[in-house]
Amino acid sequence: MTDVSPSPALRVEGITKTYGSSRALSDVSFEVAKGRVHALVGENGAGKSTLVKIVTGIIGADHGKVFLGGKPVRFHNPVDARRAGLAAVYQDPKLFPHLDVAENITMGNAPVGRFGMLDRKQMYALSQAAFDELGVSLDPHALTAGLSVAEFQFVEIARAIISDLQLLILDEPTSALTPAEVEKLFRIVRDLRDQGKSVMLITHRLEELDLIADDVTILRDGAHVGTYPVSEVTRADIVQKMVGRPLDSLFAQRTPGNAGAEALRVEGLGLAGQFSDVSFSIRAGEIVGMAGLVGSGRSEIAQSCFGMTPPSRGEVYLNGKRVKPRSPRQMLGLGLAYLPEDRDAQGLIMAESIMANVTLPIVGELARLGVLDTAAQRAVAEEALATYDVRATGIDQIVSLLSGGNRQKVAFARWLATKPSVLILDEPTHGIDVGSKAQVHHIIARLADTGLAILVISSDLPEVLAISDRILVIAEGELVDDIEAATATQETIMMAATRSTGETVNVG
Amino acid sequence: MSAENAVIAAAAPRRSFGRFALKLRVSGVVAFLVILGAIFAVLSPQFLNAQNLSAIVSNAAILSIVAAAQAVVLITRNLDVSVGSIMGFAAYLTADFAAQHQGIGPILILMPMIIGGMLGALNGLLVAYGKVSPLIATLGTMSIYRGLTYLYARGQEVTSNMLPRWMLETVDLRVGGFPVLVILAVVVVAILGAFLRFFPVGRRIYAVGSNPVASAYFGLRTERIVLLAYVICGVLCGLAGFLYAARVGTVTVILASGWELTSLAAAVVGGVSVTGGSGLVAGAALGAVVLATIDNGLVLLRVPEFWRMFIQGSAIVGAATADVIIGAQIRKSLQSRRRGTI
Incomplete structure (x- = not known):
């Protein structure tokens, strides 16, 4: 050589x-x-x-x-x-x-x-x-x-x-x-x-x-x-x-359940300079994956639906009713929750206890005459700890001391405390170990079975393929593909995401 | 090829717009000053007479030096709230020294500048190398420097009859009809402005405030540059403290307390951005003239003294808010232009 x-x-x-x-x-x-x-x-x-x-x-x-x-x-x-x-x-x-x-x-x-x-x-x-x-x-x-x-x-x-x-x-x-x-x-x-x-x-x-x-x-x-x-x-x-890596054997293939009524529908959604003309719908009990390259506009679309950056064009329907996303507070109230990608910075308050984090979105409901009902707060947190299998010393443990996977579970518990009907997860397994990943997948599947409509944004293609019923592919701010997970492969998704369409691919 | 030309053509107005928007802040101060002057002139017949105008610029002279000093620190995306304490400390020590050495000549003027430079250096070390937040660091030293002045003075003050006569007389001189203080302020601000504009170090001071992340990529020694900004600020505050002492004659321990806010107000009103990288020392000096004009107008209109603080605070909030709004507008307009080309 x-x-x-x-x-x-x-x-x-x-x-x-x-x-x-x-x-x-x-x-x-x-x-x-x-x-x-x-x-x-x-x-x-x-x-x-x-x-x-x-x-x-x-x-x-x-x-x-x-x-x-x-x-x-x-x-x-x-x-x-x-x-x-x-x-x-x-x-x-x-x-x-x-x-x-x-x-x-x-x-x-x-x-x-x-x-x-x-x-x-x-x-x-x-x-x-x-x-x-x-x-x-x-x-x-x-x-x-x-x-x-x-x-x-x-x-x-x-x-x-x-x-x-x-x-x-x-x-x-x-x-x-x-x-x-x-x-x-x-x-x-x-x-x-x-x-x-x-x-x-x-x-x-x-x-x-x-x-x-x-x-x-x-x-x-x-x-x-x-x-x-x-x-x-x-x-x-x-x-x-x-x-070319093999499908991770830890990713149990999902068997689609019975999807119910349409929970979230967006039509012609657009935000100047970010994305345009995005239309899709998610039914109750359905897990829809959203694939695409970093910077393709996936998170921006989700954040628009959640009201963080209100869309400049298009319509959003939540459980059949038209809504105008203006703020996360409003959308949470309407039953749409969004779990951000950077959960440490945006999704959790690191210096606070598990209990404080889990109950933060619902402190208003847990208060009686404006005074926090500590017992009720503890009960909610204890239940969350058990439901999501958070490995912690107790509900008073400070979140920053937990591992990545356990933090993610706390973040889940936190947003689910608001009892949403639509849940958007942005890179839910990013940066957590393989074991916790499988647990998170399990939780996502279980939530869908209880009738939640779930949108999962992920750059991990094997993950998207394994957990989704249907996959949306975003490229350069546009929805370029909407495919059944059963018929999709990593190659077809990657091709769409890199806009290499029109090319015949021979995959063995 | 034609598409390429279209991109270039689209770029042309965008460019002049960015520059225009930044210039707008400085020309805005001038416009504001003119409008303010017109209002006072209508409301009070004495406002426009030569003596009154001369009084305004004399009053503004020392503040304009401090505002320019504050601007240098602001441009690096930092802040110095100890400027008043540096002035007080430098002025008191120098005045006390002069009282004990009656024969001392104009060489004395170096003393407050050296003291100021040292105090500024301490601020700079804390902020640049100690990584203490500039607000907290200089809030602390504001108290320390003032406290040291109290400890040193032990309840005394230096009165005008203890100071060298030349010191008191020089500041009241007029050269070619202009108060010497005003000439001095113009010279200091002009030199500082030229330093920032025409020397590599000056541009680095702007660069550090404009984009600290990029500074590292460009290999700029950010810490050293921030330290330098604080030293410059300290030296000028020392000088300003000395001039102030000479002007009022009696040097007390509370000399120039409150100037941190006034200098900040002048700089911000003068178009220096608190988010760094932008503004001119000349603008800050003009801001000082605006504040002096407001002061003067309020006196002529017999508005109670208490309104001054209120108006000063409003000026800071108003100017800073205007900055944010203008900044947002610029970003928005740039974004829509960009979208247009995609």
């Missing part, structure tokens, strides 16, 4: 990173060749972003080495990396909105003239030259606050090329761009490649591979699956390699 070809632009060797008990990356090794565009793909949580953070010095790896241009490097921060010729542009570019474009481009190594004063003329000239080289027409004098996401990225790239750039990393650059802007970005990427520079592109849009990438590296569950020339793999191969 070893040859005498010039050393690669980037080589990672045996990169391993663990967070607590979960392994974000295990023994990842691959190379990015000089003068090529290298795509990095994988499902949500496959470890792509962690890898970028390690390479650019934002976080350190537990094990492994990084080589830049053949030399071993260990960056302590992104500035070191940039000095060595490695620059990264993130999904949400990090710039200074109050300063002008040229100031952003030159911040940190601005040209200075007499008395150590800024050489503004030179600053604008440098920036203009960078834009000319990129073929971008942006005014270096413009205030950064007014730029679009694409323009933010052009500023970041301009910033990268004014120093000696060897490798440019683009972290999902196209997710917020218009087709015209993507076209422009790709033209810039090709130009950089033709100048002999390397570009590493992290993307979810597989159709972009054919357009721009020379090589592709696939990560799955923190492990390196393979690196191939794009011309030698089909898109279907890539998808299969991305999701």
Whole structure:
């Protein structure tokens, strides 16, 4: 395998990173060749972003080495990396909105003239030259606050090329761009490649591979699956390699119960800039999964239904009656509960006891003459502890001391204390161990059997397939598929979620 | 190709809008000042005479230096509520020193600035390196610095006859018809403004407040920059304390207490954003003129003194609210533009 070809632009060797008990990356090794565009793909949580953070010095790896241009490097921060010729542009570019474009481009190594004063003329000239080289027409004098996401990225790239750039990393650059802007970005990427520079592109849009990438590296569950020339793999191969893990045997397949009357129906739901024209319905006793990539708008749709960010368009029907979601308080009162993804920050009060958390949404009902009935509160909490099998020392235990899975159960108990008829769960098993996961699935199934309509948002495809009766797939703020779980596969969902429709897939 | 051009064309008005909105805050202060002046001029015939206008800017001069100092800290997304105590401490120590060394010349002016710089540095160390919330840290030092002044003074005060004559006379001088205090304030604010605008460090002060997360990615030494902002603030407060002492003649332990609120009001009214990254020291100085004008107008109209606090507080709340509303409007308009291109 070893040859005498010039050393690669980037080589990672045996990169391993663990967070607590979960392994974000295990023994990842691959190379990015000089003068090529290298795509990095994988499902949500496959470890792509962690890898970028390690390479650019934002976080350190537990094990492994990084080589830049053949030399071993260990960056302590992104500035070191940039000095060595490695620059990264993130999904949400990090710039200074109050300063002008040229100031952003030159911040940190601005040209200075007499008395150590800024050489503004030179600053604008440098920036203009960078834009000319990129073929971008942006005014270096413009205030950064007014730029679009694409323009933010052009500023970041301009910033990268004014120093000696060897490798440019683009972290999902196209997710917020218009087709015209993507076209422009790709033209810039090709130009950089033709100048002999390397570009590493992290993307979810597989159709972009054919357009721009020379090589592709696939990560799955923190492990390196393979690196191939794009011309030698089909898109279907890539998808299969991305999701190729076996269905977890712990995920008991759901046997759909008897669905009842329609509990939640949304029609043409839209929120400016977030999602549009989303229509679906959920019946009592039904579990509907909602799949899609991170940032596709799944949580936003749920939060709109819950009244956190009221929809700007469309209609919501709850148990046959039309409602206008205005606030979570109102929707809870009407029987719709939403369990947020970041339950530690949004769903639970960490410093409070289990009892306080479970009874918080219903303290009003538990009060007599405005005074809290402590006995009733204790009774509700005790019952919840038993029902949801929370492993705790008692109802007075502080929530922050519980494990992730048990916290999730407390969060369940808390929202179910409001006796909703529709329950929306956002990534209910994110970050909890496999054993607790199965328990949470069991609870979800049991709740559906008692007649609740449940919408489960999850990035865990095997989970979605195992627990849902029906699956909605969201891509870029639109509902792109509504399929029976029995006929769906990870591949079909992934294809829909990455908008790779119209392509015939051969899955074994 | 045409689609590409359309994107660029759509970008043009958006850009000028962002800049316009930020400029609006400063020009808004000027407009507010003009309207305020017009109202007072109509209500009171004395308002517009030269002597009165001169009194207004004289009264505003020292506050404008403190407001500019406060602005530097605000721009870094921090806050200094100890400015009044720094002024008092620096002024009292300097005045006491001058009383005991009668022959001392204008070199004396360095003393309050050095003291102020040291007190500012302590604030900066607490906030930047100790990671104490700026409000809590400087609320604490506000009390500490004032307490130390009390301990040092032991119930005494320094009266005007104990101070060097040049000190008292210089602040009342006029140069070319302008009060020397006003000239000094303009020079200080101009130098500070130029420092922030034309030197790399100045731009970093804005950068840190504009986006602290990005600062780290850009390799800016955030802690050092915040410390510097507090030191600048302290030095200027020391200077302002000295000028104030010279102006009133009698230096007591409560000198400049309450100025933390007044300086904050002036800076915020002058368009300095409390959320960092935005505002001009010249705006803060103009804010001081606005407050002085309100004060003056209320006196002329014989409005009871007690209304001053109420109006000052309202000015802070009003200006900060306006900031939030304008900010939200800008975001909204940017978002709708963006949606338009998708």
